Amino acid sequence: MRYLIILVSSLCLFSCKNEKKSISKMTPKLIAAANFDTIIEGKKVTLYTLKNKSGAQTQITNYGGTVVSLWVQDKEGNYGDMVLGHNTIAEYLNNPKTYFGSLIGRYGNRIAKGKFSINNIEYSLATNNNENHLHGGTKGYDAVVWDAKQMDAQTLELKYLSPDLEEGYPGNLSITVQYQLTDANELKVEYWATTDKTTIVNLTHHSYFNLKGEGNGTINDHLVHINASRFTPVDASLIPTGVLALVKDTPMDFTTTKPLGKDINADYEQLNIGLGYDHNYVLEQNPTGIHLAARVTEPTTGRIMELYTSEPGVQFYSGNFLDGDVTGKSNKPYEYRSAFCLETQHYPDSPNKPQFPTVVLHPKEEYHSVTLYKFSIVK
Numbered sequence: 001m002r003y004l005i006i007l008v009s010s011l012c013l014f015s016c017k018n019e020k021k022s023i024s025k026m027t028p029k030l031i032a033a034a035n036f037d038t039i040i041e042g043k044k045v046t047l048y049t050l051k052n053k054s055g056a057q058t059q060i061t062n063y064g065g066t067v068v069s070l071w072v073q074d075k076e077g078n079y080g081d082m083v084l085g086h087n088t089i090a091e092y093l094n095n096p097k098t099y100f101g102s103l104i105g106r107y108g109n110r111i112a113k114g115k116f117s118i119n120n121i122e123y124s125l126a127t128n129n130n131e132n133h134l135h136g137g138t139k140g141y142d143a144v145v146w147d148a149k150q151m152d153a154q155t156l157e158l159k160y161l162s163p164d165l166e167e168g169y170p171g172n173l174s175i176t177v178q179y180q181l182t183d184a185n186e187l188k189v190e191y192w193a194t195t196d197k198t199t200i201v202n203l204t205h206h207s208y209f210n211l212k213g214e215g216n217g218t219i220n221d222h223l224v225h226i227n228a229s230r231f232t233p234v235d236a237s238l239i240p241t242g243v244l245a246l247v248k249d250t251p252m253d254f255t256t257t258k259p260l261g262k263d264i265n266a267d268y269e270q271l272n273i274g275l276g277y278d279h280n281y282v283l284e285q286n287p288t289g290i291h292l293a294a295r296v297t298e299p300t301t302g303r304i305m306e307l308y309t310s311e312p313g314v315q316f317y318s319g320n321f322l323d324g325d326v327t328g329k330s331n332k333p334y335e336y337r338s339a340f341c342l343e344t345q346h347y348p349d350s351p352n353k354p355q356f357p358t359v360v361l362h363p364k365e366e367y368h369s370v371t372l373y374k375f376s377i378v379k
């Protein structure tokens with residue numbers, strides 16, 4: 001009997017200990033700010049941390065206004081880092097350009113042949129994507145140092161004065177971007193800009209998401225809904241043809257939720273050109289301002305990311321250029337289609353497509369745009 005009691009209690013000790021181990025939750029693993037402390041072009045660079053009341057955290061460097069990490073819970077209460085990125089500033093500087101987590105401008109997405117005209121004056125921009133201009137040029141806003149001010153525990157304000165003719169764009173553009181991690185678990189990105197000469201502006205944010213956590217495999221199983229019945233088909237160089245095509249009865253259709261990878265390998269011209277999804281969707285707009293752009297659910301962790309925006313479009317990019325060459329924060333290679341981007345924006349090549357919503361900003365006007373990445377758990 002005595003032996004039996006000892007056996008039972010030691011078994012309990014063993015299993016209780018194990019139970020304790022299995023219920024210990026994953027907590028955010030923050031990156032040391034010192035890993036980003038440096039001076040670039042005479043400006044101080046560092047890493048800021050924002051935290052909301054429920055414990056979600058994000059780290060942002062003022063180099064490129066880059067979101068470096070974003071920790072939210074899953075259905076078990078475990079934190080995971082939702083975005084691809086690096087642990088040190090050196091890796092951001094030395095790796096091939098991926099735009100991981102960066103702010104993008106002056107014009108997010110492509111402009112055909114890097115040319116556009118305003119009032120019959122033709123401007124020429126860098127052609128950094130074959131014959132086209134992409135994401136602001138050779139040195140876009142992803143590669144400049146922003147002036148940063150942490151306003152409170154949940155808000156970071158970034159400012160940048162983009163000089164007249166920087167990368168070929170006319171006008172001194174004065175930009176403010178606010179990142180806020182709200183108590184509703186939203187990463188809110190708000191943009192304002194003014195100019196002293198008529199110019200074009202299309203700012204966006206370029207996080208690569210994996211709702212299982214960065215480095216945790218493919219995103220083909222994420223369930224995706226995009227609130228758009230039309231998209232802008234592209235030519236072989238990814239420039240819109242100018243048509244707004246219906247997604248209905250094509251692999252481009254995400255009006256009804258489906259796995260991201262369900263149709264991605266279909267033999268469909270647009271997917272062959274994009275090597276997967278790399279397309280602008282024409283969002284169903286809510287006349288009162290902010291509208292739902294997309295909802296992505298990851299079934300195993302129960303995480304949901306909803307995207308709301310004031311912008312008329314969103315570029316859905318399925319990580320087709322990731323190829324395992326770049327190693328990320330957890331020391332795992334970022335494989336083909338291991339993250340997706342949803343870049344809220346005006347449509348690509350709008351400066352050359354008068355039928356698209358305008359991207360022209362005049363002096364005395366204010367550019368204003370807002371996007372929310374809202375995280376929640378499947379009920």
Ligand code: GLA
Binds near residue numbers: 099109134315317341
């Ligand atoms: C955007 C573009 C893609 C690609 C990525 C960055 O999403 O549309 O074609 O250039 O940026 O690699």
